[in-house]
Amino acid sequence: MTSIVLTRPHTHAGKSFKAGERLDVDGGTADWLVANGIARHVTEPSAAAARIDADPKPVQRKESKS
Numbered sequence: 001m002t003s004i005v006l007t008r009p010h011t012h013a014g015k016s017f018k019a020g021e022r023l024d025v026d027g028g029t030a031d032w033l034v035a036n037g038i039a040r041h042v043t044e045p046s047a048a049a050a051r052i053d054a055d056p057k058p059v060q061r062k063e064s065k066s
Contacts, residue, residue: 002030003042010038 001024008019010033017023022042025033033039 001025002027004030004033004039005042006033006039008038 003022003024005022006017006019010017012023012025023039030039030041034041
């Protein structure tokens with residue numbers, strides 16, 4: 001997935017988005033939106049992605065009782 005920021009209002013997958021909103025779309029869609037002046041590529045990581053990388057939660061596993 002590629003992160004983009006809309007530079008003008010746009011409807012994607014049946015949902016309306018405002019200019020300035022961030023979307024994660026496939027690479028081809030991102031390139032089309034950028035080429036048509038609807039969006040720009042995002043270069044900085046999202047806050048959620050940075051938070052996940054910085055503070056991973058431990059995985060809890062259930063072990064069998066045999």
